Every structure is written in C-alpha cells, then in structure tokens.
Amino acid sequence: MAQDYYATLGVGRDASAEELKKAYRKLARQLHPDVNDAPDASERFKDITIAYEVLSDPQKRATFDRGGDPLRGSGGSGFGQGFSFDDIMDAFFGQNTGRGPRPRTQRGQDALLRLTIDLAEAAFGVSQEIKVDTAVTCTTCSGSGAAAGSEPVTCRTCHGHGDVQHVQRSLLGDIRTSRPCPACHGYGTVIPEPCAECAGEGRVRSRRSISVTIPAGVDHGTRIQLSGEGEVGPGGGPAGDLYLEINVRRHPMFSRKGDQLFCQVTLPMTAAALGAHIDLPTLEADVPDTDEDTKTVPLDVVAGTQSGDTITIKGWGVPRLRGSGRGDLNVQVIVETPARMDEEQRALLAQLAKLRDEERPEALMGVNHKGVFGKIKDAFK
Template sequence: MPRPDYYEVLGIPRTATQEEIKRAFRQLAREHHPDVNRDPEAAERFKLINEAYQVLGDAERRAQYDRRGANGGAFGPFGGTPFDDIFDMFFGQQRARERDPGPERGSDLRATLKITLEEAARGAEKRMTITREETCPACFGTGAEKGSAPEPCSACQGTGQVRFNRRTAFGQFAQITTCPQCHGAGRLVRRPCRDCRGNGRALVQREITVEVPAGVDDGTRLRLQGEGEAGARGGGRGDLYVDLSILPHPVFTREGRDLHCQIEISMAQAALGAEIDVPTLDGPATLTVPPGAQPGAALVLRGKGMPGMHGGHGDLVVHASVVIPADLTKEQVKLLAQFAKLRGEQIKPARKSLLEKMRAYLV
C-alpha cells in the first residue's frame, strides 16, 4: 500500500520550516490522541501523524524523504523501527526493546563515466577509479589498535541505547534514545586503530570494472550492487551508481535511437542518382541517392542507428548537401553551358579573362 504524503498528513507546505512542522504536529497530536478523540479512526490517524512527524521532524530524514520522492525510490524504504518507538512512547506501553545497534549498511556512491558513442552502441567493459570507504585492513573494521579489542559500553551495557522516563502532557512514558557515551555502537574502543583513527573504515582508491550494456544513452544510470562504501558492524556494502556521459562524436549526432550525419554530394550525383559510401558505426556502407535528390534531402539507412537496450535498432539519417563546383575547367564550363542551353535556362557564362579582370578590381 503506498504511504500517504507526509506533508499532506501534517497539513503543511513542502517549504515549511522545522519549527512549523513541530507546531503542526503538536496541534494535530492533541486533536487526534485516542484518549481525547473517541472516533475509532483516531488511533490510526494518530499513528500516521506520528509517522509523518518522525520523518519530517528530523531534518536529515526529511531531506532523504524529499529526495526519495524526486527520484522514484532509488534509495530504498526507511526501516520501520523509529515509528514503533514514538508510538510506544505516546501509548505508554513500556515494551522497550533492548535493541542491538545492529549492522549498518554502507552509503551509496555516485560517479560519472565518460564513454564514446561506439562504446554506447556496442557495449564496453570500462575501468574506472573510485575513492570509497572500505573496512580498515589494519583492524579488520573493529577500530581497535592491534593487540586490543573493543569493550562493551558501560553506560548501555552494550545495547547502544538508553532508556529514561519522560513526563509529557499525556503522562509518564519510557523513552529510548541512542546511548550518548558510545553513540549507539554499544562498544567503546580504548586504543583506536592508528590507520583509521578508530572508525573501522578507511578511504581507499579502487579500480573497478563497469560493464556498459549496448544501447545505453547519455544519462543512463547503472547500479553496481555492493560497490559503494563499506557497512559498519557487519552491514552490507552500499551500491555504486554510475551516470553515463556520452562524448560528442565527430561524425554522428544522436536523437533517441536514430543517428544523424551530413554528407556532400555533387550536382551530377544529386541529379542523376548515385551509390555512394557513407560512414556508419560498423564502417562504410553503401547509400543509394535517388535521381533528383534535393539539397538537404534526408536519406535513411534502416537499422544503422543505435541498438535499443531492449532489442531493435534505430536508423541512420544521412543529410545530403549538394556542392556547387567553383573550380570548373574550360571544358566543363562549355558543357555546363550547353546543358543549360538545352534546358532553356538563361545564363551568361563569364569568360575566364573577364573573371580575372573582376578579381583584380575587387582586390
């Protein structure tokens, strides 16, 4: 079931400040608290209000929520646990669970990879260097200097969380928060590892291989599972998202799956038709210019465009420009004049001597 929009639940605009969010939540919590509001739906509604506040009331989680809305969920759903805590707090159910801080998944990384149009068409195996956090090889991720080991935190007995009783408008409740001494890790490192300064992870440069499938487009995002940053306390690695950027090609431009290029044909080829060699991504191919081709004619080579990522091929569209010769020999002038005469065209071929005179005059 899709979750309702949390901003709508709290009745606030997306631009609301954290203070406004807090105010809206307090107001709604008072109205919908099941002790006050006997409406059978109030409990459900109250739970939803809390859930919305758990996310929007926390600036970091709110930013994550906003991003997730924008890119369609590439970062996965939130864990459900924080909601349970606040619900427990409001209902005074002292079922405080002694939770282990548990494994923490590593962060996702993002990188851009430049590829050529040929690589986009055929697919490629590319090497790229990324910098990421990996488990520190000196301490195997424990954060403790060689010869020592992390000790359980005395403040939370290794659970990473502490409980205290809190008075609210609705009565006294147990609240659970992250242990301030170990920051939720549940253990303390007395002698931190010198290589990673105790955080158990170290920045490492890695060369990785990216399999670029055939048919990718500029901006295609590839997901390399488990190539992100190392997790903590045995958590899995994050993912690496690679955004592809296709370099400009000297011959072809791309429109979707179609490729476009320009060629020059002569006056005679345009008029009489011709078979000419044109470049394609697979090497030269023969293009038939039909008789009477006009300047700017778009001639199509079917299936010579880009492959689609899910099969099929685009076309190659060849734009022909007709070149008017500017270096005619005496004989060619004579023949062309004769041709014009036959067509009944009015011309006055300039004689070479006259042209030369004009040039001298113009310089």
C-alpha cells in the same frame, strides 16, 4: 473498582490486544490535551491511559476480570507507574519509539561515478578498467574498529541498552523518555582501544581498480548498477552499490536519437542530378579490429535527389539496449552549388539552362513549391 476499563476504552471484555491498542489510539488522538482544549480532556485522557495500562498488562487485566483492584500497591492511580512515555507514543502514533542498542555494523552508502565513453563504445559496448575511490574494510582490524588484542566492552553508562531514561514530572504523572546514550552514542558498547588505522570506524578510504562491462546500446545519462561496489559501511558492514552514469562524447560525423543514427553527406549538384554511388563510412569504423566489410556501407543517391532529402539505410543504426536488432542510419543529402567556375564551365552551365528553358527560372514559393506564375494561373481557374 473506580471505573470499568472496558467501557472507558469502548471495547468488549473479550477484546484482543490489537483491538485494545486500536481503541486507545483512536481515543488518545481525540482527547490528548495538545489537540483537545475541552476542560475535561486532560482528565479523560488520563482515564483512558490508565485503562489501557491495566488491560494491556495480562496480570493486571486478569486481576480486574476477577473483581480485584489491579492498581493496589502501585501508588494510587497507577498512571506513570511502569507505564513509560514510549508506551504512550506507541499507542498514540502506532510505532515503537524504543531504540535499544543499534548495531555498529551497518550497510554502506551507494556511490555514483560518471564515465565518459565514445559513441561507438556506447553503441557496441566496451569492457575497461576504472578507478574508484570508496571506503573499504580496514585490513588492520578486519572491520571491528578495535586495536589488536582488544574488543568492544559494555557501556557503563547505559549498561548495554544503547539509550538512557529521563524522568520528567507533569500533570499527567511521571513521563519517561529515552535518548541515545551520550557515552556510547547508542551502540551499547564502547571501544576502549580503537584501531589506529581506521580510528574505530572499521573502514578506510582507498583507491582501487575494478573491471566493468558497458552493454551495447547505452545512451547518454544511462545508469549502470554494480552491486556491492559502493561504500563499505561502518564497522566493516556490507558495501552499497556503485552506479555508473554514462556520458557519451560528441561524434564528428554521427548524431544519435534513441537507436537511430543521423549524418549528412554533401554532394556536388551534378552528382545529385545524375545520381551517384558512394561508400559511406559507418560507426563500426571507429571500433578497433572490426571487420573491413562493415567499415563502409553502400549509399545509392538516385538521380534528381534534392538538397535536404534523407536516405534511410536499414539496420545500420545503434543496437537496442533492451531487445534485439538495430536502428537505422539516416543520411541527409546536402547539394552543393559551385561558387566559382571558369569560363568553360559557365558556358556549359548556361547551355544546360537554355536546353532546360531555365534562363529565366520561375521562383518556387510555399510548401507546394509552385512558381509565382503557377499560383496566378491557379487563381484564375
């Protein structure tokens, strides 16, 4: 025997197939000529490869264990004889590079469709028909890709393997590599008479209608997954999924942040000063056939409300997408100062200013809203 193959790989004689592979991977990474420029790296790499070839083959390993020569009759060293480049790559990188015939039937790709809806539809949900343009199974050939009366036949070039072998001489011996068969493109079969409708693809593009239900509470950018409504795969394979990305139109009155609704109400200064009760339109007013009682909500503006104050109406916001209940409706009050007044109105307003001692009003400054003279007083305290 030229060498102790167990010692070469650094394993015991009772090593399992997995332990042999791990030992070879480790040494192959260290000794491969592409990563190790030591003078003896190429020879040592050849030795561990021969050792792995022998010990990974049950018959050769049994011959070696009995004291025989497992390489007798294999043409010398045995390297490159029945040990392909795919076997080396499997041990070196830990994966099988052999392809084999790939199936014609494959899963289709996912599709994305952007759907624009109103704010009320996003808040309360809506069901509607949408048009989608995707690949569907060819009805002429039922997805087989072959014309009527014909069927795929075994490829004569690769004999159904899906790949072809290429042998290349090197310092390490004969290295065999596998490539997809150019005749059948790796399928292992060819279609002599393709379907005229789908040209052998097993699928065609079609525009169709589907019914979708948008759940209540979706927001701008929300994606809804519709399983099996995407592209049909090659060979009539299962369809991928369709994703609906929601785009919400701007509303003329309401804005939204999460489950909160926001709006502004402009009131004359007299209503803000004296207080007022108004019926505020709700988002439900945009929903057809909604209950009349929900189209408005009472808004109580207390006397002395300032411009910019916010009044919160609980439970009149957007329904929560994941959970129960609704957010709130936040109403910002804008107090409008009259720009034009007649003589009588001016006289009444002047009289009010005199009664409130506001004929020469003090300017309010800063976050504490203290007048100039108030700040001067505080400075002398």
